[in-house]
Amino acid sequence: MSAHAGGPATAAPGPGPRPARRLVRTVTVVASCLALVAAAVVVGVRALGQEPTVTLLANWTGPDQKNFRRAVIEPFERKYRIHVDYQGSNAESQVLGADVEAGTPPDVVVLTGPGELADYARQKHLVPLDGLVDRDEFGTSWATPLADGHVYWFPLKADLKSIVWYPADVGGQQRRQAVHDPAQWCLGMGSGATSGWPGTDWIEDILLQRYGPDVYARWARGDLPWGSKQVRDAWTTWYGLVGAGGDEALLRRALKTPYRSASEPVGATPRGCTLEHQASFIRNQPVWQHAEGRYEPSAQLIFGAPANRAWEVSGDLVALLHDTPQAKQLIRYLASAEAQRAWTTQESGLSVHAGVEPAPGEAGSDWHRSLARALRDEGATHCFDASDAMPPAVRDAFAEATIEFLAHPTHLDALLRSLDTLSDSPGLTWVPSVCSAP
Template identity: 85%
Template sequence: MSARPRPSRRLVRTVTVVASCLAVLAAAVVIGVRALGQEPTVTLLANWTGDDETNFRKAVIEPFERKYHVHVDYQGSNAESQVLGADVEAGTPPDVVVLTGPGELAEYARQKHLVPLEKLVNSEDFGTSWATRLTDGHVYWFPLKADLKSIVWYPAGVGEQQRRQAVHQPAEWCVGMGSGATSGWPGTDWIEDILLQRYGPDVYERWARGELPWRSKQVRDAWTTWGGLVGAGGDPDLVRRALKTPYEKASEPVTATPRGCTLEHQASFIRNRPAWQDADGRYEPSAQLIFGAPATRAWEVSGDLVALLHATPEAKQLIRYLASADAQRAWTAEESGFSVHAGVRPDPGDARSDWHRSLALTLRDDRAVRCFDASDAMPPAVRDAFAEATIEFLAHPGHLDTLLRSLDTLSGTRGLTWLPSVCDRGP
């Protein structure tokens, strides 16, 4: 068989130029259609910025746009609660929002700003603590990703005895309370987890639902225990460092020489920070390390929750997509969080590490009790006051009575929306 004649170089060049022009023309058409508002568009507000936003766009948004030919107008903000509140007030809210606070979403649902999701999402794909059914019988959100909070991180090579000794030395704790408009939430995580591990999920849930007073013995004990562990009101330099350090930089001293701190009580997402990557961070359940419990009673968890504000065809399509196993699996593969979708099982071949597989299995353990972050589940006004109070307490623990009394007064305000449940006890 004779070989085919090769095309001339002039012909190849001509074809290449034409192809390039067509590609440029196609891109110009897409841009022009978007500019004219002719391409279907859905607006999405979430808290991912920087690298997280880049990963989210690559893993989730772009595949959706290619598959459904719908443009996603994404806005990422570290102050998304404030942005959403302003947009709702102005009458220009996004179509879809991703928030960490079910308490905040419950308030929007009460005000009729959210669309029920029963016809779009199978809530059985998620546990009841993740896709909560409100008192009106509707489900208004589901998790795109989840994190575990009842854990303490430490550098690889730090032995059990050294960890047990470090627990009782405030300078050994990596603490950073800063988080812009939401500063103080790392302190709320501490108090919530101490209450959960020391008194169990029933007491925790009563408190998170506004039924257990802040001045109760159990809640007061959680505050004072935290204060003792991190040295509230003690060494001025230590307290100042905790108050001024952003939470995402609290772990940086673990890689210093000499090491500046050893332990960090923080959610699973913090393992993605450079310091813990460099230190090959490992974790231990907080119940075992702090209280010496033989077994963990329950786990505090958090999540990024998706809700629908405008039921446009494009927004409903995005909701279905974000609730799908494929989208959740793709985001989990790119992000430090985990999916709790029933169709996304932990991958036994996950090459990331033992700690990642272990956390994934814990989040999916049918025998475990999981309780959603209590402050995130509280009404926004109470949540914000709680976070501010932890900052004041860390600097001035003698103000605790006044702080708890104020929180009790605020929690008793009429018209607040409390969740019916925050704990998922499994089958």
């Protein structure tokens, strides 16, 4: 029983407990009826279109979608009285393309590819974010101005990619021996319509660590041929590390395994693999949680470099397709430190917002805070995932080529010639910048 405004609650008058129970039942029934009426009013208002609604398409499904709803969407709805009609899809590029062609695109979209977004901006499907988002809160590799000077996207969630995961009980000497054993690499190339991208991550990171951000950026902009010595060397180095075209059992495992299942052999007895070259999000997989997964920079582990030349990074990028008041309000909110902090606090992702730098004593896992600091390290260069920054046709062909190369390494020259021909096609949109200088 709650206290009254003037002081402590008093007992209801009456000869005994029966009237009190009757009163409780009456109050409960009335309260329930009022709740039902309130819910009916909310549904009715939405049905009549009187509550502002914003449509949002993103790639989060399952637990990620639940976390996103709880941490980000629901607080926004409560605060601004704007309903978010959320659609999560693992094939969001295809869904968005179909919606745009039908003339029914969502108000706001979250995509992983700046190259894809740049193409939509060129076709005038995106609304510039000038006045809605402060680009200084993120940085040029995250909120990239296009040739027209406008910024069309910003990151809601970021990930670090130039890392290798290993179980906590695998020592340094064991890791350095495992690097040279293809059987010790956990590799799964499957990802539905986007299968092959784990291979592109490998090749991109090798190029970045061996030749530096300038060469990497030239290639990602379409200015360095696929047949160049540097790019070709990245492919053949990957070949040697993972045993492309070699052991049939390893090859079959890599080609048939979905990327989310690649680390399952870590939990087997005996272990089937001990190292995984994968982005920071993979740490939330149960097998890595059970193994207390730790990470080492790929530059140190694979190449013996004393420090990273640069980090490869990726992100889930937010863009605006409809210039409505409620859509713009959602954009402002998603770009705010409040929303970005709520998302990263759940350890569902990391934020690069200038106002969300993790403090040393902040609650959370050590590995999560460590990754966040690496993403925010002002002394390092951060380069966006090159294939995600490429035009969609080139990105998709690159992913398919990694699968072909894994099975048939002798096809490399033909694959690189084909990618060069495609990259020279007229009408492609290339992102002007993918790396941020320290």
